[in-house]
Amino acid sequence: MPLGTVLAASGPDTVASTGLWTVTVAALLLLLAIDIVLTRRPHEVHMREAVAWSVFYLVLPLAFGAYLWSAFGTTVAVEFFTGYVVEKSLSVDNLFVFMLLLTAFAVPAELAQRVLLYGIIGALVLRVVFIALGAAALQSGTWAFLLFGAILVVTAAKVLREAVKGGEQEVDIDSMRSVRLLRRFVPVTGDYRGFRVVVREGGRLAVTPLAPAVVAVFATDIVFAVDSVPAVYGVTEDPFLVFATNAFALLGLRALYFVLKGALTKLRHLNHGLAVILAFIGVKLILHWAHGLWAWVPEIPTLASLGVIVAVLATVTLTSLRPERRAVR
Template identity: 85%
Template sequence: MSPGTILAAPDQGTIASPALWSITVAALILLLAIDIVLTRRPHEVGMREALAWSVFYLVLPVGFGAYLWGVFGTGVAVEFFTGYVVEKSLSVDNLFVFMLLLSAFAVPHELAQRVLLYGIVGALVLRAVFIALGAAALQSGTWAFLLFGVVLIVTAAKVLKGDDQHVDIDSMRSVRLLRRFIPVTADYRGFRLVVREQGRLAITPLALATVAVFATDIVFAVDSVPAVYGVTEDPFLVFATNAFALLGLRALYFVLRDVLTKLRHLNYGLGVILAFIGVKLVLHWAHGLWAWVPQIPTLASLGVIIAVLITVTLTSLYADRRTASAAGGGDEAGRVRPLEREPVDP
C-alpha cells in the first residue's frame, strides 16, 4: 500500500484519514512556529519581504489543491479551491478591521506583524471550534443548512445596507474589563504583553491590541465557517481552506494596507458572495425535502465568486480614478470603505 493510499483513506463524512489530519495540523503548527521565529525581532516589514511571503502562502494552497486533485479527483479539488477563494476574499475584510485596530491603538509599525500573528493564531483556534460545532450540527440534521443559509443572508443584508460602523476601542467590553482590573503601561515595551512596574503586574498596550484583534476574530468566524460549509460539507476541507486563507494574512496585510482603502466596492462584493452562498445553502436544504428544487454546482459557485470579485475590483478602481480626476486626486470625500465591523467581545 502506497503512502498516498494511506493518506487518502476516507473517514466518515470526510476524505481525510487520521494520518492526513495529523500531517496537516503538524504542518500548520510548524508554519506558525516559523512565523514566530521570524517575527522575534521587531522590524518594519518591507514590500519585498511581504511579497515574498505572500507568494509562498499562495503556492502552498495551490500545491495542496493539486495533491487533492491527484488523489481524490476533480470534485474534491474544486470544492477546496472554491472554499479557499471564499475564505480569502472574506479575510481581506478581516484585514481591513485589523488595520483599523492597529491604527486605533497606535501600534508601532515594527510591532504590527506580531499583533497580526496573535490574531491569526486566535482566528485558527476559533475556526477550529466553529468547524467542529458546524460538523456536529450538520450530522444532527439538514436543518443546519437552513440555519447557516439564513445567517449568511442576514449578514449579507447588513453588509449591503452599508451601516456606518467603526471600531470604538473604548466600547469594547474586553478592553474595558482589562483596564478596570489591570494597570496599563503608558507606552509599548517591545513584544512584551505583561511587565512588572512598582512591584505590580501591568499589561502593555500591545496586550490590549491583541485582545481587541482576538475579539474581532469571533465575529469573522461566525460568518466564514457557515460560508465555506456552503461549498463543502467535509470538515477537513473546511479546516484546510480556513487554515490556508489565514496563514498568509500577516504578509498580505503589508502588501494591501495601502490598497484596501481604494477597494470602495469590496463590501458590496462580499455582501453578494455571502448572499449567494446563503441561497445555495437554502436550496441544498430544500432539495433534501423536495427533489425538484435545483441545486447550485460547486464549479458554478466558483465562477460566480471569481466574477463578483473581479467586478468589484474593476468598479472600485474605475470609481477611484473618477474621484481622483474630479477632485484633483486628493479628495477622499464620499469614499465607501470595505465593511467596518464593530468588534464584538465574547
C-alpha cells in the same frame, strides 16, 4: 485525541485519513512556528519581504489543491479552491478591520506583524471550534443547512446595509466589552515595551498596550468566525476541506496585510461584493436543505458557485479602482 479524529468523528464523512490530518496539522504548526521565529525580533516589514511571503502562501494552496485533484478527483479539488476563494475574500475584509485596530491602538510598525500573528493564531483556534460545532450540527440533521443559510443571509443584509451607508468604517475601542473588562481589572501602561505584554511598574504588575490590542483582535476574530465557517460549509460538507481552506486563507494574512495596506482603503466596493457572496452562499444552503425535502427544488453546483464568486470579486475590484483612475486623470 488528535484534531483530525475529533473533527472527523463529529461530522460527515471526510476524504482525509488520519495520516493526512496529522500531516496537515503538523505542517500548519511548523509554518506558525516559523512565523513566530521570524517575528521574534521587532522590525518594520518592507514590501519585498511581504511580497515574497505572500507569493509563498499563494503557491501553497495551489500545490495542495493540485494534490487533492490527483488524489481525490475534480470534485474535491473544486470544493477546496471554491472554499479557499471564499475564505480569502472574507479575510481581506478582516484585514481592513485589523488595520483599523492597529491604528486605533497606535501599534508601532515594528510590532504590527506580531499582533497580526497573535490574531491569526486566535482565529485558527476559533475556526477549529466552530468547524467542529458545524460538523456536529450537520451530522444531527439537515436543519443545519437552513440555519447556516439563514445566518449568511442575515449577515449579508447587515454587511450590505453598512456598505450602502457609506463613509469610512470605524472601530470604537472603548465600546469593546473585552477591552473594557481588561482595563477594569489590570492597569495599562502608557507606552509599548517591545513584545512585552506584562511589566512591573510602581511595584505592581501592569500590562502594556499590546495586551488590549491583542484582546481586541481576538474579539473581532469571534465575529469573523461566525460567518466564515458557515460560508465554507455552504461549499463543502467535508470538515477537512473546511479546515484546510480556513488554514490556508489565514496563514498568508500577516504578509498580505503589508502588501495590501495601501490598497485596502481603495477597495470601496469590497463590502458590497462580500454581501452578494454571503447572500449567494446562504441561498445555496437553503436550496440544498429544500432539495432534501422536495426533489424538484434545484441545487447550485460547486463549479457554478466558484464562477459566481470569482465574477463578483472581479467586478467589485474593477468598480473600486475605476474612480481612482478617474481621479488620477
